[in-house]
Amino acid sequence: MTTCFDKTKNFNKNLKRKSINTLQINVGYKCNLNCEHCHFQSGPNRTEQMSWTVMQDILQFTQENNISIIDITGGAPEINPFIKDFIKELKLINSVRNINLRTNLVILNLPEYSHLSEFFAENNIELTASLPCYLEENVDKQRGNKVFKSSIESIKKLNLLGYGQENTNLKLNLVYNPGGAKLPPEQQELKKAYKQYLKSEYDIVFNNLYTITNLPIGRFKDDLIKNDNIDDYKALLKSKFNPSNLKNLMCLSQLSVDWQGKIYDCDFNQALGLRIPTDSPYIGKVKLSDLQDLPVVFHEHCYACCAGSGSSCTGSLT
Protein backbone atom coordinates (compact mmCIF):
# COMPACT_ATOMS: atom_id res chain seq x y z
CA MET A 1 0.00 0.00 0.00
CA THR A 2 1.21 3.49 -0.68
CA THR A 3 1.45 6.11 2.00
CA CYS A 4 0.12 9.61 1.76
CA PHE A 5 2.50 12.41 2.63
CA ASP A 6 1.10 15.70 3.86
CA LYS A 7 2.24 17.42 0.72
CA THR A 8 0.73 14.81 -1.60
CA LYS A 9 -2.65 14.32 -0.05
CA ASN A 10 -4.24 14.17 -3.50
CA PHE A 11 -2.49 10.86 -4.08
CA ASN A 12 -4.71 7.89 -3.51
CA LYS A 13 -3.86 6.03 -0.31
CA ASN A 14 -4.95 2.78 -1.91
CA LEU A 15 -2.70 3.05 -4.94
CA LYS A 16 -0.94 -0.31 -5.21
CA ARG A 17 2.14 -1.43 -7.11
CA LYS A 18 1.37 -3.54 -10.15
CA SER A 19 3.69 -6.31 -11.20
CA ILE A 20 7.13 -4.90 -12.01
CA ASN A 21 7.98 -5.42 -15.68
CA THR A 22 10.47 -2.60 -16.27
CA LEU A 23 13.94 -1.97 -14.89
CA GLN A 24 15.32 1.50 -15.49
CA ILE A 25 19.06 1.33 -15.00
CA ASN A 26 21.17 4.42 -14.46
CA VAL A 27 24.70 3.33 -15.36
CA GLY A 28 26.39 6.55 -14.26
CA TYR A 29 26.00 10.30 -13.87
CA LYS A 30 28.89 11.41 -16.10
CA CYS A 31 27.77 13.20 -19.24
CA ASN A 32 29.36 15.08 -22.13
CA LEU A 33 26.63 17.78 -21.83
CA ASN A 34 25.57 20.06 -19.00
CA CYS A 35 21.87 20.76 -19.71
CA GLU A 36 20.15 23.45 -17.70
CA HIS A 37 17.13 21.21 -16.88
CA CYS A 38 19.10 18.07 -15.84
CA HIS A 39 17.55 16.48 -12.76
CA PHE A 40 20.77 14.59 -12.01
CA GLN A 41 23.01 17.61 -12.39
CA SER A 42 25.05 15.43 -14.71
CA GLY A 43 28.06 16.74 -16.55
CA PRO A 44 31.65 16.04 -17.59
CA ASN A 45 32.93 16.34 -14.01
CA ARG A 46 30.73 13.62 -12.49
CA THR A 47 32.65 10.43 -11.76
CA GLU A 48 29.94 7.94 -10.71
CA GLN A 49 29.91 4.85 -12.99
CA MET A 50 28.24 1.48 -12.51
CA SER A 51 30.74 -1.37 -12.05
CA TRP A 52 30.64 -4.73 -13.83
CA THR A 53 29.90 -6.37 -10.47
CA VAL A 54 26.69 -4.35 -10.08
CA MET A 55 25.79 -5.08 -13.70
CA GLN A 56 26.17 -8.80 -13.07
CA ASP A 57 23.77 -8.57 -10.13
CA ILE A 58 21.29 -6.68 -12.30
CA LEU A 59 21.53 -9.40 -14.96
CA GLN A 60 20.76 -12.02 -12.34
CA PHE A 61 17.82 -10.01 -10.97
CA THR A 62 16.45 -9.52 -14.49
CA GLN A 63 16.59 -13.23 -15.19
CA GLU A 64 15.17 -14.37 -11.86
CA ASN A 65 12.29 -11.89 -11.95
CA ASN A 66 11.27 -12.18 -15.61
CA ILE A 67 11.85 -8.50 -16.33
CA SER A 68 10.73 -7.76 -19.90
CA ILE A 69 11.66 -4.11 -20.48
CA ILE A 70 15.10 -2.63 -19.86
CA ASP A 71 15.57 1.14 -19.96
CA ILE A 72 19.22 2.23 -19.79
CA THR A 73 19.92 5.81 -18.81
CA GLY A 74 22.54 8.13 -17.27
CA GLY A 75 24.28 10.70 -17.49
CA ALA A 76 25.31 9.55 -20.92
CA PRO A 77 25.10 5.74 -20.73
CA GLU A 78 27.50 5.41 -23.67
CA ILE A 79 30.32 6.59 -21.38
CA ASN A 80 30.14 3.54 -19.11
CA PRO A 81 33.07 1.31 -20.15
CA PHE A 82 31.01 -1.87 -19.77
CA ILE A 83 27.94 -0.75 -21.73
CA LYS A 84 28.47 -3.02 -24.74
CA ASP A 85 29.11 -6.13 -22.66
CA PHE A 86 26.11 -5.32 -20.49
CA ILE A 87 23.81 -5.02 -23.51
CA LYS A 88 25.14 -8.24 -25.01
CA GLU A 89 24.40 -10.10 -21.76
CA LEU A 90 20.93 -8.54 -21.43
CA LYS A 91 20.08 -9.81 -24.89
CA LEU A 92 20.75 -13.38 -23.80
CA ILE A 93 18.00 -13.26 -21.15
CA ASN A 94 14.81 -14.88 -22.45
CA SER A 95 12.34 -12.65 -20.62
CA VAL A 96 13.84 -9.42 -22.01
CA ARG A 97 11.80 -8.35 -25.02
CA ASN A 98 12.89 -4.73 -25.33
CA ILE A 99 16.05 -2.79 -24.49
CA ASN A 100 15.83 0.99 -24.68
CA LEU A 101 18.79 3.32 -24.25
CA ARG A 102 18.52 7.06 -23.60
CA THR A 103 21.05 9.00 -25.64
CA ASN A 104 21.75 12.71 -25.86
CA LEU A 105 22.65 12.22 -29.57
CA VAL A 106 25.65 14.58 -29.40
CA ILE A 107 27.81 11.86 -27.90
CA LEU A 108 27.25 9.68 -30.96
CA ASN A 109 29.22 12.24 -33.00
CA LEU A 110 32.27 12.09 -30.73
CA PRO A 111 35.05 9.93 -32.25
CA GLU A 112 35.34 7.76 -29.13
CA TYR A 113 31.66 6.81 -29.15
CA SER A 114 30.51 7.13 -32.79
CA HIS A 115 30.87 3.36 -33.40
CA LEU A 116 28.06 2.79 -30.87
CA SER A 117 25.37 3.83 -33.37
CA GLU A 118 26.14 0.72 -35.45
CA PHE A 119 26.39 -1.41 -32.33
CA PHE A 120 22.94 -0.27 -31.18
CA ALA A 121 21.46 -0.95 -34.63
CA GLU A 122 23.04 -4.42 -34.84
CA ASN A 123 21.58 -5.29 -31.44
CA ASN A 124 18.14 -3.81 -32.16
CA ILE A 125 18.37 -1.34 -29.28
CA GLU A 126 15.54 1.19 -29.13
CA LEU A 127 16.91 4.72 -28.79
CA THR A 128 15.17 7.55 -26.95
CA ALA A 129 16.78 10.92 -27.47
CA SER A 130 16.21 14.31 -25.98
CA LEU A 131 15.34 17.02 -28.52
CA PRO A 132 13.33 19.53 -26.49
CA CYS A 133 12.27 21.56 -29.52
CA TYR A 134 12.50 21.42 -33.31
CA LEU A 135 13.95 24.94 -33.30
CA GLU A 136 17.72 25.39 -32.95
CA GLU A 137 17.62 28.40 -30.66
CA ASN A 138 15.45 26.71 -28.03
CA VAL A 139 17.48 23.50 -27.97
CA ASP A 140 20.81 25.32 -27.68
CA LYS A 141 19.48 27.49 -24.88
CA GLN A 142 18.45 24.45 -22.84
CA ARG A 143 21.23 22.00 -23.75
CA GLY A 144 24.22 24.07 -24.84
CA ASN A 145 25.80 25.74 -27.82
CA LYS A 146 25.67 23.77 -31.12
CA VAL A 147 23.76 20.89 -29.53
CA PHE A 148 20.90 21.20 -32.03
CA LYS A 149 23.10 20.93 -35.14
CA SER A 150 24.98 17.99 -33.65
CA SER A 151 21.71 16.25 -32.72
CA ILE A 152 20.38 16.62 -36.28
CA GLU A 153 23.62 15.24 -37.68
CA SER A 154 23.34 12.28 -35.35
CA ILE A 155 19.70 11.60 -36.28
CA LYS A 156 20.65 11.67 -39.98
CA LYS A 157 23.24 8.96 -39.35
CA LEU A 158 20.74 6.92 -37.32
CA ASN A 159 18.16 7.25 -40.11
CA LEU A 160 20.74 5.88 -42.57
CA LEU A 161 21.18 2.87 -40.28
CA GLY A 162 17.41 2.31 -40.41
CA TYR A 163 16.37 4.08 -37.19
CA GLY A 164 12.98 5.77 -37.37
CA GLN A 165 12.23 4.29 -40.80
CA GLU A 166 8.91 2.58 -41.44
CA ASN A 167 10.39 -0.58 -42.95
CA THR A 168 12.64 -1.48 -39.98
CA ASN A 169 12.19 -2.41 -36.33
CA LEU A 170 14.75 0.17 -35.21
CA LYS A 171 12.82 2.64 -33.07
CA LEU A 172 14.00 6.21 -32.53
CA ASN A 173 11.93 8.27 -30.09
CA LEU A 174 12.41 11.95 -29.33
CA VAL A 175 11.76 13.63 -25.99
CA TYR A 176 10.27 17.07 -25.55
CA ASN A 177 10.31 18.98 -22.28
CA PRO A 178 9.22 22.60 -21.84
CA GLY A 179 11.84 25.34 -21.89
CA GLY A 180 10.30 27.04 -18.86
CA ALA A 181 7.82 26.82 -16.01
CA LYS A 182 4.86 25.46 -17.96
CA LEU A 183 3.25 22.16 -18.86
CA PRO A 184 3.99 20.44 -22.19
CA PRO A 185 1.52 20.84 -25.07
CA GLU A 186 -0.65 17.91 -26.19
CA GLN A 187 1.66 15.06 -27.25
CA GLN A 188 0.04 13.91 -30.50
CA GLU A 189 -0.33 17.43 -31.85
CA LEU A 190 3.25 18.26 -31.00
CA LYS A 191 4.45 15.03 -32.62
CA LYS A 192 2.76 16.07 -35.87
CA ALA A 193 4.46 19.47 -35.74
CA TYR A 194 7.87 17.87 -35.00
CA LYS A 195 7.48 15.35 -37.82
CA GLN A 196 6.44 17.94 -40.35
CA TYR A 197 9.17 20.45 -39.48
CA LEU A 198 12.04 18.02 -39.10
CA LYS A 199 11.18 16.24 -42.35
CA SER A 200 10.78 19.39 -44.40
CA GLU A 201 13.78 21.27 -42.96
CA TYR A 202 16.26 18.46 -42.36
CA ASP A 203 14.83 15.36 -44.07
CA ILE A 204 14.93 13.34 -40.85
CA VAL A 205 12.39 10.90 -39.39
CA PHE A 206 11.61 9.36 -36.02
CA ASN A 207 8.95 7.14 -34.43
CA ASN A 208 7.45 8.52 -31.21
CA LEU A 209 7.57 11.84 -29.44
CA TYR A 210 7.42 11.74 -25.64
CA THR A 211 6.37 14.90 -23.83
CA ILE A 212 7.83 15.05 -20.31
CA THR A 213 6.92 17.57 -17.64
CA ASN A 214 9.89 19.18 -15.86
CA LEU A 215 10.03 18.20 -12.22
CA PRO A 216 10.96 20.97 -9.79
CA ILE A 217 14.21 19.23 -8.82
CA GLY A 218 17.89 19.36 -9.84
CA ARG A 219 19.09 22.14 -12.13
CA PHE A 220 15.55 23.00 -13.21
CA LYS A 221 14.71 23.72 -9.58
CA ASP A 222 17.81 25.93 -9.28
CA ASP A 223 16.64 27.82 -12.34
CA LEU A 224 13.14 28.27 -10.89
CA ILE A 225 14.62 29.62 -7.66
CA LYS A 226 16.89 31.96 -9.61
CA ASN A 227 13.89 33.32 -11.53
CA ASP A 228 11.78 33.51 -8.38
CA ASN A 229 8.98 31.34 -9.79
CA ILE A 230 9.36 28.05 -7.94
CA ASP A 231 6.24 28.62 -5.84
CA ASP A 232 4.19 29.54 -8.91
CA TYR A 233 5.39 26.46 -10.76
CA LYS A 234 4.58 24.14 -7.85
CA ALA A 235 1.16 25.77 -7.56
CA LEU A 236 0.59 25.26 -11.29
CA LEU A 237 1.41 21.54 -11.04
CA LYS A 238 -0.89 21.13 -8.07
CA SER A 239 -3.73 23.05 -9.68
CA LYS A 240 -3.55 20.77 -12.75
CA PHE A 241 -3.68 17.57 -10.70
CA ASN A 242 -5.53 14.98 -12.78
CA PRO A 243 -6.50 11.85 -10.80
CA SER A 244 -7.00 9.78 -13.96
CA ASN A 245 -3.18 9.72 -14.30
CA LEU A 246 -2.69 7.92 -10.99
CA LYS A 247 -3.35 4.40 -12.24
CA ASN A 248 -0.78 4.84 -15.03
CA LEU A 249 2.12 6.24 -13.02
CA MET A 250 5.34 4.58 -14.12
CA CYS A 251 6.46 3.99 -10.54
CA LEU A 252 3.70 1.38 -10.17
CA SER A 253 5.28 -1.00 -12.67
CA GLN A 254 9.00 -0.25 -12.67
CA LEU A 255 12.09 -0.09 -10.52
CA SER A 256 14.94 2.35 -10.94
CA VAL A 257 18.48 1.22 -10.13
CA ASP A 258 21.36 3.59 -9.46
CA TRP A 259 25.03 3.14 -10.35
CA GLN A 260 25.66 1.44 -7.00
CA GLY A 261 22.77 -1.01 -7.46
CA LYS A 262 20.39 0.67 -5.02
CA ILE A 263 16.70 0.64 -5.95
CA TYR A 264 14.12 3.44 -6.15
CA ASP A 265 10.59 3.90 -7.47
CA CYS A 266 11.79 6.06 -10.35
CA ASP A 267 14.68 8.06 -11.73
CA PHE A 268 13.40 11.23 -10.05
CA ASN A 269 13.29 9.65 -6.62
CA GLN A 270 16.79 8.40 -7.33
CA ALA A 271 17.94 11.95 -8.08
CA LEU A 272 16.45 13.04 -4.76
CA GLY A 273 17.89 10.09 -2.83
CA LEU A 274 14.36 8.90 -1.86
CA ARG A 275 14.96 5.16 -1.60
CA ILE A 276 12.29 2.46 -1.36
CA PRO A 277 12.04 1.77 2.38
CA THR A 278 13.32 -1.78 2.42
CA ASP A 279 15.98 -3.41 4.60
CA SER A 280 17.71 -4.71 1.46
CA PRO A 281 17.86 -1.82 -1.00
CA TYR A 282 20.57 -3.50 -3.15
CA ILE A 283 19.46 -5.07 -6.43
CA GLY A 284 21.53 -8.18 -5.73
CA LYS A 285 19.68 -8.83 -2.48
CA VAL A 286 16.15 -7.58 -3.07
CA LYS A 287 13.21 -9.85 -3.83
CA LEU A 288 10.31 -8.51 -5.88
CA SER A 289 7.83 -10.28 -3.65
CA ASP A 290 9.14 -8.25 -0.68
CA LEU A 291 8.43 -4.99 -2.49
CA GLN A 292 4.83 -5.66 -3.42
CA ASP A 293 3.34 -4.22 -0.24
CA LEU A 294 5.90 -1.49 0.35
CA PRO A 295 4.81 2.09 -0.23
CA VAL A 296 5.79 4.07 -3.30
CA VAL A 297 7.64 7.11 -1.99
CA PHE A 298 5.40 9.93 -3.17
CA HIS A 299 6.43 13.48 -2.44
CA GLU A 300 5.64 16.96 -3.61
CA HIS A 301 7.53 16.58 -6.93
CA CYS A 302 5.09 13.79 -7.90
CA TYR A 303 2.52 16.41 -8.88
CA ALA A 304 4.54 16.84 -12.08
CA CYS A 305 3.70 13.26 -13.13
CA CYS A 306 0.00 13.81 -12.42
CA ALA A 307 -0.56 17.25 -13.91
CA GLY A 308 -2.65 17.64 -17.06
CA SER A 309 -2.08 14.74 -19.47
CA GLY A 310 0.43 13.20 -17.06
CA SER A 311 4.10 12.50 -17.55
CA SER A 312 6.49 9.57 -17.49
CA CYS A 313 9.76 8.53 -19.14
CA THR A 314 7.63 7.32 -22.08
CA GLY A 315 5.61 10.51 -22.37
CA SER A 316 2.10 11.51 -21.41
CA LEU A 317 -0.12 9.13 -19.44
CA THR A 318 -3.56 9.81 -20.85
Ligand code: SF4
Ligand atom coordinates in the same frame (compact mmCIF):
# COMPACT_ATOMS: atom_id res chain seq x y z
S1 SF4 B 1 19.81 16.04 -19.31
FE1 SF4 B 1 20.77 14.20 -20.14
S2 SF4 B 1 22.19 14.97 -21.69
FE2 SF4 B 1 21.69 16.71 -20.39
S3 SF4 B 1 23.28 16.78 -18.78
FE3 SF4 B 1 21.57 15.56 -17.99
S4 SF4 B 1 22.08 13.45 -18.48
FE4 SF4 B 1 23.35 14.77 -19.78
Ligand code: SF4
Ligand atom coordinates in the same frame (compact mmCIF):
# COMPACT_ATOMS: atom_id res chain seq x y z
S1 SF4 C 1 8.09 11.26 -9.41
FE1 SF4 C 1 6.46 10.35 -10.65
S2 SF4 C 1 7.17 8.29 -11.12
FE2 SF4 C 1 8.39 9.05 -9.39
S3 SF4 C 1 7.33 8.34 -7.53
FE3 SF4 C 1 6.56 10.37 -8.00
S4 SF4 C 1 4.72 9.99 -9.24
FE4 SF4 C 1 5.90 8.14 -9.25
